[in-house]
Amino acid sequence: MAAPIDLHEVAEREREEQFRTPLRVHVCHSTSCATAGSGAVLQAARDLAEGDLASSVAVSPTGCMGLCSAGPLLRVVERGGGQHDYHHVTGAAAERIVRHHADRGAAVPEHRLDTALPFFARQHRVVLANAGEIDPDRIESYVAHGGYAALERALTSMTPEDVLDQVRRSRLRGRGGAGYPTANKWALLAAAPGPVKYVVANGDEGDPGAYMDRTIMEDDPHRVLEGIALAAYATGARHAYIYVRAEYPRAVERLDRAIKVARRNRLLGRRILDTDVDLDIEIRIGAGAFVCGEETALLASIEGRRGTPRLRPPYPTERGLFGAPTMINNVETLANIAPIVANGGDWFASIGTPGSTGTKVFALAGDLVNTGLIEVPMGTTLRDIVEDIGGGMTEGHTFKAAQTGGPSGGCIPARYLDTPVDYDSLRALGSIMGSGGLIVMDDRTRMPDVARFFMEFSKDESCGACAPCRAGTVQMHHLLTTISSGRGRRRDLRDLEHLCAVVRDTSLCGLGQTAPNPVLSTLQYFRDEYEALIAPAEGGHG
Amino acid sequence: MSDTALEAGASASGSRHTVDPGRPEHPSGDDRFALVDTHLRRVHDAQDQLIETLHVAQDVFGFLSDDVLLYVARALRLPPSMVYGVATFYHLFTFEPPGEHTCTVCTGTACFVKGADDIVADVATAHGVHVGDTSADGRLTLRTARCLGSCGLAPVVVLDGVVHGHQSPSGALALLDGELGGVR
Amino acid sequence: MAERVPTVPITIDGVEMEATAGETVLQCARRHGVDIPSLCFLEGLSPVGGCRLCVVEVAEDLRLRPACATTVTSDMEVTTQSSRLRSYRRSILELLFAEGNHVCAVCVSNGACELQDVAVRCGMDHVRYELQAPRRRVDASHPRYVFDPNRCILCTRCVRVCDEIEGAHVWDVAHRGHGAELVTDLHRPWGESTSCTWCGKCVASCPTGALSHQGSSVGEMRHTPDMIAWLVAARRREWTEREARR
Numbered sequence: 001m002a003a004p005i006d007l008h009e010v011a012e013r014e015r016e017e018q019f020r021t022p023l024r025v026h027v028c029h030s031t032s033c034a035t036a037g038s039g040a041v042l043q044a045a046r047d048l049a050e051g052d053l054a055s056s057v058a059v060s061p062t063g064c065m066g067l068c069s070a071g072p073l074l075r076v077v078e079r080g081g082g083q084h085d086y087h088h089v090t091g092a093a094a095e096r097i098v099r100h101h102a103d104r105g106a107a108v109p110e111h112r113l114d115t116a117l118p119f120f121a122r123q124h125r126v127v128l129a130n131a132g133e134i135d136p137d138r139i140e141s142y143v144a145h146g147g148y149a150a151l152e153r154a155l156t157s158m159t160p161e162d163v164l165d166q167v168r169r170s171r172l173r174g175r176g177g178a179g180y181p182t183a184n185k186w187a188l189l190a191a192a193p194g195p196v197k198y199v200v201a202n203g204d205e206g207d208p209g210a211y212m213d214r215t216i217m218e219d220d221p222h223r224v225l226e227g228i229a230l231a232a233y234a235t236g237a238r239h240a241y242i243y244v245r246a247e248y249p250r251a252v253e254r255l256d257r258a259i260k261v262a263r264r265n266r267l268l269g270r271r272i273l274d275t276d277v278d279l280d281i282e283i284r285i286g287a288g289a290f291v292c293g294e295e296t297a298l299l300a301s302i303e304g305r306r307g308t309p310r311l312r313p314p315y316p317t318e319r320g321l322f323g324a325p326t327m328i329n330n331v332e333t334l335a336n337i338a339p340i341v342a343n344g345g346d347w348f349a350s351i352g353t354p355g356s357t358g359t360k361v362f363a364l365a366g367d368l369v370n371t372g373l374i375e376v377p378m379g380t381t382l383r384d385i386v387e388d389i390g391g392g393m394t395e396g397h398t399f400k401a402a403q404t405g406g407p408s409g410g411c412i413p414a415r416y417l418d419t420p421v422d423y424d425s426l427r428a429l430g431s432i433m434g435s436g437g438l439i440v441m442d443d444r445t446r447m448p449d450v451a452r453f454f455m456e457f458s459k460d461e462s463c464g465a466c467a468p469c470r471a472g473t474v475q476m477h478h479l480l481t482t483i484s485s486g487r488g489r490r491r492d493l494r495d496l497e498h499l500c501a502v503v504r505d506t507s508l509c510g511l512g513q514t515a516p517n518p519v520l521s522t523l524q525y526f527r528d529e530y531e532a533l534i535a536p537a538e539g540g541h542g
Numbered sequence: 543m544s545d546t547a548l549e550a551g552a553s554a555s556g557s558r559h560t561v562d563p564g565r566p567e568h569p570s571g572d573d574r575f576a577l578v579d580t581h582l583r584r585v586h587d588a589q590d591q592l593i594e595t596l597h598v599a600q601d602v603f604g605f606l607s608d609d610v611l612l613y614v615a616r617a618l619r620l621p622p623s624m625v626y627g628v629a630t631f632y633h634l635f636t637f638e639p640p641g642e643h644t645c646t647v648c649t650g651t652a653c654f655v656k657g658a659d660d661i662v663a664d665v666a667t668a669h670g671v672h673v674g675d676t677s678a679d680g681r682l683t684l685r686t687a688r689c690l691g692s693c694g695l696a697p698v699v700v701l702d703g704v705v706h707g708h709q710s711p712s713g714a715l716a717l718l719d720g721e722l723g724g725v726r
Numbered sequence: 727m728a729e730r731v732p733t734v735p736i737t738i739d740g741v742e743m744e745a746t747a748g749e750t751v752l753q754c755a756r757r758h759g760v761d762i763p764s765l766c767f768l769e770g771l772s773p774v775g776g777c778r779l780c781v782v783e784v785a786e787d788l789r790l791r792p793a794c795a796t797t798v799t800s801d802m803e804v805t806t807q808s809s810r811l812r813s814y815r816r817s818i819l820e821l822l823f824a825e826g827n828h829v830c831a832v833c834v835s836n837g838a839c840e841l842q843d844v845a846v847r848c849g850m851d852h853v854r855y856e857l858q859a860p861r862r863r864v865d866a867s868h869p870r871y872v873f874d875p876n877r878c879i880l881c882t883r884c885v886r887v888c889d890e891i892e893g894a895h896v897w898d899v900a901h902r903g904h905g906a907e908l909v910t911d912l913h914r915p916w917g918e919s920t921s922c923t924w925c926g927k928c929v930a931s932c933p934t935g936a937l938s939h940q941g942s943s944v945g946e947m948r949h950t951p952d953m954i955a956w957l958v959a960a961r962r963r964e965w966t967e968r969e970a971r972r
Contacts, residue, residue: 032694035705068694209651211691288633304592306631311775311795365652365693372694439651464906466776471821474904475855502817506778608912622911623898630900
């Protein structure tokens with residue numbers, strides 16, 4: 001058995017390496033920027049660093065810097081700490097920018113991104129602290145930023161109960177959407193009789209319009225592994241699974257590599273860091289089914305079966321994967337664990353609001369000036385997110401609604417823009433926090449169409465195991481299509497509302513129970529749009 | 543430059559499907575079954591590996607034929623109906639050979655808001671192909687995806703695995719003409 | 727006498743009764759003659775809670791619970807009939823009728839159909855929703871049995887009885903959502919199935935006219951779902967071992 005990694009030494013060496021050159025160039029190489037052409041940018045920068053600027057420039061690919069709509073993004077970091085960001089960078093521009101910095105020690109005005117912009121200044125990065133800073137493929141990079149220090153501390157100087165206690169004090173709630181207190185889940189698994197129990201990381205991000213979890217898995221894979229290891233230590237599990245959507249091959253590749261490296265460095269596997277603690281993590285890949293985000297469906301899928309949810313109780317913490325007690329945590333939830341253990345639960349609880357502590361990552365998209373991945377303290381108002389961080393609506397248009405929670409959530413109108421974004425406030429408005437998709441729509445959007453879009457999604461993603469969801473979503477979609485096309489009658493609207501109640505109250509799992517939400521919330525706030533579509537002969541307003 | 547002592551050896555992920563010389567030939571003489579066998583051996587024919595095995599089989603054969611499904615069912619000692627039920631449950635498994643080119647339009651929420659539906663409609667009309675199907679000449683398979691997670695670049699079109707952001711109906715058609723040679 | 731089974735007091739629709747510890751609300755209600763409609767549940771098979779017709783209100787519980795899979799607890803207060811539950815049940819039945827082709831007048835099971843019977847008991851007299859009029863191919867390839875997928879309500883009794891009792895697992899559900907359908911083997915004609923044992927338990931369990939005997943004409947088919955519970959008891963050797971204990 002190889003000797004375990006010496007975290008201090010690796011961190012020391014990596015920091016020295018970082019100060020070797022006066023300039024360091026970070027190229028955002030996340031999926032979004034890669035699509036926009038960051039490969040050429042990275043190559044151009046590397047050519048310089050391996051050519052005549054070898055002594056003055058070091059280049060590193062990094063994870064998501066956030067402002068995806070302006071990618072590819074490039075960051076020049078000076079030895080003295082100065083930092084300059086650039087947007088819409090091409091290979092040629094990268095060469096010009098890096099050369100200019102190296103030769104003149106000054107920034108280039110073209111492509112310059114002002115980091116004092118509210119988009120950057122209003123954010124608070126805990127989960128994404130390393131994104132844009134570290135090279136996701138290098139464990140040294142993670143370790144130099146404090147990685148695995150929390151795990152080392154937990155294994156050497158904390159009992160499992162101590163770790164659980166910090167999570168309890170943090171009042172962290174599940175980031176998958178429902179907001180169940182994380183410590184309660186952990187305590188249930190910890191109390192479950194051993195010896196076989198499982199921790200499962202849910203990376204089946206299915207909300208169409210959300211990519212927070214993908215970014216975390218791709219850009220900081222070791223953080224996810226460290227979170228899982230801490231969860232396993234606190235609950236006494238020795239086996240863990242990460243369930244990743246098949247649509248995220250890059251996340252699978254990065255996690256796979258990270259697991260192998262962590263195992264070789266004795267951060268996973270037998271006798272982690274020479275303690276008595278063992279943990280193995282296995283990746284399981286989905287095959288395209290939104291419903292697999294539901295806990296019991298996800299477990300069925302890991303077992304190689306159809307991803308149909310089953311009746312609860314028994315809950316997974318009583319009888320889960322392969323019949324053993326199992327705890328399922330969302331990837332973003334787990335990404336919060338290492339910082340909580342490192343800085344203490346009280347530190348975490350001081351961020352956000354008393355009921356919703358910490359930060360939340362959102363995939364901000366839609367008709368805004370700035371779109372991308374943002375992380376804000378819980379309780380930040382929607383207005384701050386839309387107007388400051390998002391930079392307001394695109395030219396000539398006004399805000400109409402913000403959609404949170406995807407197919408399980410709702411649309412929030414302008415009059416509630418000052419609502420703080422937290423679990424309970426969003427629920428009170430008929431929406432949900434969801435996993436973090438936040439789509440902002442302008443005055444061109446027709447809300448019955450939005451409701452129809454989400455119902456089509458739920459109809460296609462229903463597993464079919466229970467009658468109201470399987471057949472009810474088909475009928476609701478049919479009614480919404482009829483109404484959207486202007487052929488609807490008053491009776492159709494009445495039938496639609498009734499079906500919403502039936503499907504919400506009688507469906508077997510969360511997918512069906514929440515599928516009516518987009519309809520209910522648009523009916524609540526934009527009813528006049530539905531009324532206007534009712535055929536005039538039937539007594540509508542039109 | 544990223545391979546240091548700590549990382550060495552971790553990048554051997556390119557050898558996912560290799561032929562195992564010790565395994566007997568498949569009766570059909572199709573040696574691609576040997577690639578599936580290698581995977582099965584690696585996972586000790588574990589029944590919970592059904593979905594992974596189907597992924598491997600689809601990678602190898604391009605789609606899942608009845609022959610392949612039956613082969614997997616026998617290898618994992620699972621009833622054929624269960625294998626069929628699992629395979630058809632998930633979106634990513636296909637049972638027909640795909641066309642020469644595959645165009646996937648993202649229809650996630652961000653892309654929907656930015657007009658993905660129009661792209662789908664125009665591509666379908668221009669190439670005479672329904673979503674999920676392959677054109678009669680076998681040149682183009684049209685698919686939709688529920689969010690590829692590139693929402694900042696919405697709307698997004700993927701052509702033969704390459705992601706193209708900020709698309710429009712006319713842009714997508716031009717892209718296809720470029721790839722398919724503009725001949726229909 | 728057998729050893730006494732512990733009981734717990736529960737209230738169903740305002741009537742106090744004794745439930746056997748460990749039994750479900752549905753079992754307790756049926757023993758006491760309280761009618762809770764259900765289609766997917768079949769005594770002897772594992773409950774799946776799929777048809778959702780048996781949902782009941784349980785005091786101090788915000789969510790409706792499926793009676794077939796809710797175990798009784800001491801002092802539980804259950805409501806099986808309320809205007810909300812009645813309206814939901816009618817809607818679910820309408821959804822089922824709209825989903826398939828359930829034209830009783832031409833069905834082999836007319837007059838002896840659980841779906842028809844439950845619809846009558848629940849007062850479902852018309853369908854508000856768009857009829858989906860599926861045109862799925864009827865499989866009459868089996869020498870003894872016929873499967874009409876257009877009359878199937880996906881209760882999965884046949885899947886479970888074939889898997890749990892017969893042990894053959896000929897049937898499974900393929901695809902999903904509104905496209906979900908029952909298949910034999912690799913969705914090949916039933917008559918070509920290599921796994922089917924011709925035992926007929928799937929046909930016996932079917933609550934509608936989806937599975938029937940070859941040659942049945944309108945209104946002739948008689949299913950025998952109750953045999954499943956007897957079979958399960960027999961296979962547990964409940965009777966023979968009781969003899970031995972005497």
